[in-house]
């Protein structure tokens with residue numbers, strides 16, 4: 421029996437590997453919309469899919485982002501301005517897309533745009549801080565998806581949602597993890613609702629990579645700004661050296677966690693867009709595969725103990 425299993429497991433992996441190498445045909449007839457293409461994963465994905473022959477529409481937040489992409493890519497690639505928090509901006513993008521894709525419909529939308537600040541302990545933040553980030557990371561994903569869904573259904577295409585390992589565990593405070601848990605939930609309900617229409621919904625859950633959202637100087641500046649506006653009693657609870665300890669944590673631990681190989685994520689996104697048999701979920705990054713995901717399956721008392729052991733604690737901590 422043991423030998424039987426030993427033989428079947430590698431055979432299954434070989435079958436899966438073979439199945440996953442197959443790609444869709446007619447890439448030059450397939451239209452893909454990517455949000456947040458100014459920098460990071462979105463920018464690299466736009467260039468990569470353009471090289472592979474897809475008809476990419478790269479939605480950028482800034483004019484600079486559009487100009488740079490146009491210079492670097494083929495004439496097939498189109499750019500447009502898109503602020504995912506503005507329905508007016510989304511409507512304009514859909515009008516443009518409708519004329520571009522015609523009867524073929526939209527093959528894929530990659531919901532990639534996102535922000536990572538403000539991030540701080542929950543009791544430092546206001547509900548407005550939460551609203552601002554949820555507007556981009558969660559409502560932006562929902563608004564863009566619902567607006568392009570008729571075009572996607574026409575093509576029997578795909579929705580690719582960029583969540584995070586922070587949609588599985590919440591190792592720090594603030595709206596980021598809340599937004600990514602929301603993306604996971606939207607992704608899962610949409611996947612089931614769209615299955616009867618032949619539309620696939622795929623989720624990317626990257627670990628920690630070196631991009632603007634993990635830029636330590638931006639994160640440190642953000643936490644300092646939030647600290648400065650705190651009432652004195654909260655500052656007293658946390659202690660005057662709290663910020664310094666957080667800075668050390670960023671320098672000693674966080675920067676070392678970041679993976680510089682962004683293609684690990686981009687290759688998963690490309691697979692989700694172009695594979696004949698895409699995976700339902702992708703976990704790019706060794707940290708995602710071997711730390712964050714296993715941690716998400718642990719009993720809460722174990723994961724809490726682990727995260728709290730390493731966390732910077734307030735001065736009056738009872739732990």
Ligand SMILES: NC(=O)c1ccc[n+]([C@@H]2O[C@H](COP(=O)([O-])OP(=O)(O)OC[C@H]3O[C@@H](n4cnc5c(N)ncnc54)[C@H](OP(=O)(O)O)[C@@H]3O)[C@@H](O)[C@H]2O)c1
Nearest residue numbers: 456458459460461481503504533534584628629631632633
């Ligand atoms: N890096 C990581 O470790 C990591 C891990 C897990 C998940 N993710 C997710 O991956 C996605 C891409 O992030 P990234 O790491 O590639 O960082 P990034 O380089 O900062 O990319 C995010 C992009 O979203 C754009 N954006 C911000 N607000 C927007 C808005 N309101 N409307 C449209 N676009 C907007 C940004 O434009 P500007 O640059 O002009 O602001 C930027 O181009 C995000 O959803 C992020 O949460 C990242």
